[in-house]
Amino acid sequence: MRLARLLCLALPACSTLASAGSGDQDLPSSGVGPFQALSQTQVAPGDVAPYVFLGEASAYREPSVLPATSDPASPAVLMYVVAHGAQGDVIERTRADDGRSFYGDSPDLQNFPRHIPPTVLSATLAWEGYSVGGPSALRAADGAVWLYYAAAGGIGLARSGDGGRTFTKAGAPVLGLGFDVAWERTAPRAPSVAIFPDGTWHMLYASGSAIGEATSTDGVAWKRVDGDPSSPALDPVLVPSPTVDPKTLGPGERPPFDEGGVDDPLLLPRVDGTGALQVRVLYTGYGAPAGASPRPSSIGFAARYGVAGALARQAEAVYTALTPVAAPAYMQASGPAMLYAAQQNTSADPGHSFPAIIAAFDVSGGVPGPLATAPGSP
Amino acid sequence: MAPRVLALAAVLALALASAPARANPLDAFGFGSRETAMGGAVAADVRDFTAGYYNPAGLALAHGFEFSVGYFRADHSLSMNGHDNGVDPVRGLVAGGVVPGKLFGIPFAVGIGIHMPDDRLARVRALAQDQPRWEMYDNRNQRLWFGVNLAVSPTPWLQLGGGLTLMAATLAQLDISGDFDLLKPYSSSLRHQVDANLLLVAYPQFGARVEVSKDLAFALVYRGQFQMDLNVAAQVHAGAATGPAQGATQSDLTTVGLGLQTDTIDSYLPQQVVLGTSWRITDDLHANVDVTWVDWSAYIPPVTRISTQLDIPPPKGGWPSGIQPPSQPAPIVILPIQIVDRFVPHVGVEWRAVARSSWEGFVRGGYEYDKSPIGPQTGPTNYVDADRHVISTGLGVRLLHPAAVLPGDVRFDVHGQLSVLPTITVTKEDPADLVGNYTAGGHIWNFGATGTVGF
Numbered sequence: 001m002r003l004a005r006l007l008c009l010a011l012p013a014c015s016t017l018a019s020a021g022s023g024d025q026d027l028p029s030s031g032v033g034p035f036q037a038l039s040q041t042q043v044a045p046g047d048v049a050p051y052v053f054l055g056e057a058s059a060y061r062e063p064s065v066l067p068a069t070s071d072p073a074s075p076a077v078l079m080y081v082v083a084h085g086a087q088g089d090v091i092e093r094t095r096a097d098d099g100r101s102f103y104g105d106s107p108d109l110q111n112f113p114r115h116i117p118p119t120v121l122s123a124t125l126a127w128e129g130y131s132v133g134g135p136s137a138l139r140a141a142d143g144a145v146w147l148y149y150a151a152a153g154g155i156g157l158a159r160s161g162d163g164g165r166t167f168t169k170a171g172a173p174v175l176g177l178g179f180d181v182a183w184e185r186t187a188p189r190a191p192s193v194a195i196f197p198d199g200t201w202h203m204l205y206a207s208g209s210a211i212g213e214a215t216s217t218d219g220v221a222w223k224r225v226d227g228d229p230s231s232p233a234l235d236p237v238l239v240p241s242p243t244v245d246p247k248t249l250g251p252g253e254r255p256p257f258d259e260g261g262v263d264d265p266l267l268l269p270r271v272d273g274t275g276a277l278q279v280r281v282l283y284t285g286y287g288a289p290a291g292a293s294p295r296p297s298s299i300g301f302a303a304r305y306g307v308a309g310a311l312a313r314q315a316e317a318v319y320t321a322l323t324p325v326a327a328p329a330y331m332q333a334s335g336p337a338m339l340y341a342a343q344q345n346t347s348a349d350p351g352h353s354f355p356a357i358i359a360a361f362d363v364s365g366g367v368p369g370p371l372a373t374a375p376g377s378p
Numbered sequence: 379m380a381p382r383v384l385a386l387a388a389v390l391a392l393a394l395a396s397a398p399a400r401a402n403p404l405d406a407f408g409f410g411s412r413e414t415a416m417g418g419a420v421a422a423d424v425r426d427f428t429a430g431y432y433n434p435a436g437l438a439l440a441h442g443f444e445f446s447v448g449y450f451r452a453d454h455s456l457s458m459n460g461h462d463n464g465v466d467p468v469r470g471l472v473a474g475g476v477v478p479g480k481l482f483g484i485p486f487a488v489g490i491g492i493h494m495p496d497d498r499l500a501r502v503r504a505l506a507q508d509q510p511r512w513e514m515y516d517n518r519n520q521r522l523w524f525g526v527n528l529a530v531s532p533t534p535w536l537q538l539g540g541g542l543t544l545m546a547a548t549l550a551q552l553d554i555s556g557d558f559d560l561l562k563p564y565s566s567s568l569r570h571q572v573d574a575n576l577l578l579v580a581y582p583q584f585g586a587r588v589e590v591s592k593d594l595a596f597a598l599v600y601r602g603q604f605q606m607d608l609n610v611a612a613q614v615h616a617g618a619a620t621g622p623a624q625g626a627t628q629s630d631l632t633t634v635g636l637g638l639q640t641d642t643i644d645s646y647l648p649q650q651v652v653l654g655t656s657w658r659i660t661d662d663l664h665a666n667v668d669v670t671w672v673d674w675s676a677y678i679p680p681v682t683r684i685s686t687q688l689d690i691p692p693p694k695g696g697w698p699s700g701i702q703p704p705s706q707p708a709p710i711v712i713l714p715i716q717i718v719d720r721f722v723p724h725v726g727v728e729w730r731a732v733a734r735s736s737w738e739g740f741v742r743g744g745y746e747y748d749k750s751p752i753g754p755q756t757g758p759t760n761y762v763d764a765d766r767h768v769i770s771t772g773l774g775v776r777l778l779h780p781a782a783v784l785p786g787d788v789r790f791d792v793h794g795q796l797s798v799l800p801t802i803t804v805t806k807e808d809p810a811d812l813v814g815n816y817t818a819g820g821h822i823w824n825f826g827a828t829g830t831v832g833f
Contacts, residue, residue, distance in 0.1 A: 021497075021501055021503070021520070023463060023464055023511065023516040024509070024516075025462065025464035026457075026458070026459075026461030026462065026464075027463060027509070027813075028458045028510055028813055028815075028816035029812065030810075030814040033812065034812070252686075272814050272815045272816070273458070273460070273814070273815060273817055274805065274815040276815055278815070301810055302810050303811075304809045305809050311809075311810070312808055312809045312810045313810055314811075314812060318812070
C-alpha cells in the first residue's frame, strides 16, 4: 500500500519537470545572414560594440580576412584593411586570435602603444597613383598569400611567401581599365577573388554603380565574362535595384536598400547540402546614388547556382545599422559565420563620425565563443 | 463469405490509394502498447482505455472495470544536410480507465485516457515562416492529451460513443519600458513584464462500431478539429539617447514608442474520419485495416502574424548627421502553405500464440504509411516533412483470473516502432534564399509498455 501511494505521487511528479526545448540545431542555412551585431559582452574590453578595430586617425575600412591558422575550427583571423597613410591610403595588416580582439585596436594600443599595425602595401608604381585599397586576400594551394588590390589604374596583385607579412607586387595591373566595356564607367575597384571547385579563378569587381566578373586559369591573366550572354554587350552580374517611386509604396514599405548602387562584392562560393555549387556574394548596397548626402548603405546578399551568369539578390539587407555600413568581409570557422565591415562610428560624438571595423555574426550559427586577449604580434 | 471479402477488398483498395495523420502525439506515435504494435489499426478492435482515442464506441465492449498505466518514448533522429536537428523526444505517461455498467438494461461505459508528457504540459513556439522546422514532429507533439468519453451498446451488434478531448492555449502580454541608447543598444536599460494565461480548448470525437458477424466488424470514427492560439502583445516606451542610459537626461534624443501584436496558431489539429475493419481469420488470428482521412487542406501553420506600430519622432534640431533612424517595419506577408488532404492506411495483425487455461501470449505487428501532405518547399517557407513508413511490433501477456481479488485479468503489453523517413531534397527557386537547398530525412524509434488490471 505504501508503495502504491509512492507511485501515485511519483508519476505525476515526473510529468511536471520542465526542460529546455530543442529541435533547431544545425539547421540548413546559406551562412550569410541575417547578421546580428556583436554585443558589448562579445567585444574586447575597451571597445564599444559592435566595433572591433578602431583608430580615428587611420579611419580603417574595406577589410579582408583570412584564416590565421590551418585549423578550420579556429576563429583566428588575419585582417588586411585600408587605412589613411601619410601620402595616401595604404593597406595594413592586423590579427585577432578570437576574431574580435585585434592587434593595434585602440584598447590594445592603450596597453601596448607600440602595437602599430604594419603597412604591407602602399602605392609605389606609376599606374597605382597615390593610394591602394580594396584588398582581397586568399591563400593559394601552395600556402602563399595572394593579395589583390585596387588602385588608380585598375586591379593589381601582390604575393607573399612569408604568411602574408611582406608582399611582392606584379608589375602591371591584372585587370585594367575596361575601355571597351560600356557599363564600366570607372576603373575597376573592390576586387574579390575565389577559386571554384573546378579549379577556375573568379573575380568580382565594382565599377561605376555595378558589379562585374572576370575569370582566370592562373589568377594572373584575367578575362571579363558576360553576366547576360543573351545580349550582345558585355554585362555586369549585379546592378542596382530599379528605383521605386516612394509614392507607390504601401504603409511600412521601403524602397530597395540598393537602388543607389552596388559595390564592394565579396565572393563566397560553396557546395551546398545537395552538392550544387552556390555562388554567394555579399555586397554594399547604397540607398542613394554616388555624391548624394546622406547616402545610406547596408550589406546585401546575392547568389546564383553554377559557375556563370547573373546574380539574384535577396530583397532585404542581411546587415544594416543606424549609420552607413560598407565593404563586407567574411570568416567561417567552427562557430557562427562572422561578418566584418566598415561602419561610420558616431559613438563618441553623434556629430562627428569616422569609419571603423565592426563585427557581426550569423544568428543561424549560434553565438561567438569566448574572448581572448589581443595578440602580441600582427 | 463473399460480403466479407468484398468489404475487406474495399477497405484495402482505399488503403492502397492513400497515406499521414500526425497531428498530436497520439496521431504520430499511437496510444497504448497493444494498439501501437498493431499499427494503430484498431478502430473496430479496441475496448480498453485507448478507445477514447481510437474509437469511443469500443468502450462499451468492456467486461468490467479496468485501469491501465504505461509509458512510451519516441526518439527522433531527424536531420537536415546530414546534421541532426535535435528534435526533442516525445515521452511520457499513458494511463486511463474504463468503468462499464448498465442503464435501463443497456450496456454503457465511461472511459478516460491521458497522455502526460515528461517535460511539459504544452510547448508553444512561434517561428518565422522561413526557419526550417520539422513541421510534424518538432513542436506539435509536445503536449498533454486528455480525453473523456461515454459509450453505449443499444444492441449486441452496435456500439456508439463520443466525448471530448481537452488541450490548452496561451494568451500573453509583454510590457517593456526604460531607456534605450540608439548608438549603443547594449548600454540600454530596459525592464519587461510578462503576463501569460493558459486557456482550455476542447474538440469532440464520435465513433460507431458495427459487428456484422462474430468474425467481422466495421467502425467509423470522427475526430474534430481544434486550434491552439498564441497571442502576444508588447508595448515599448523608452527614451532614446546617444549617451549612457540615464533616464530623462540631457542625452535624451527622442522617445520611442513601439506597439507589437503577434498572433499565432501554435497548433492546429485537422478533423479526421476513420473507417476501420477487423476480421477474425481464426480463433487465434485476426487482421485489422483502418483508413484515416485527414483534412490537412484546412491546416493553419504556426507562423506568427505581426502588427507593428513604431513612433520615433526626430529630436529637436533633427537627427545627427550620418544616423539612419529606424523606420516602420515592413509588414510581414504570410505565404500560404501548400498542403493537401491525405488518406492514411493502417494495417495490423494480432496472433494469440499461446493459449493456456491461466494465461495467453500474443504477437502483434503493424504498418502505417504516411505520405507527406506538405508540398515542395521551393519558396521562402521551410515546412520540412517527408513521407513516413511506420513498422511496428509487440508482445502481450494476459493472465486470466490471477487472484481472488482480481476476477478479471491482468495484461502486460510492450511495443517497438520504427518510423523511416526517406531523404528528400529541397531545392529553392531563388539562388539568394537565405536557407538555400538542403536534404532532410531520418528515422524515429518508439518503445513503450502498458499494464492493465481488469476487475
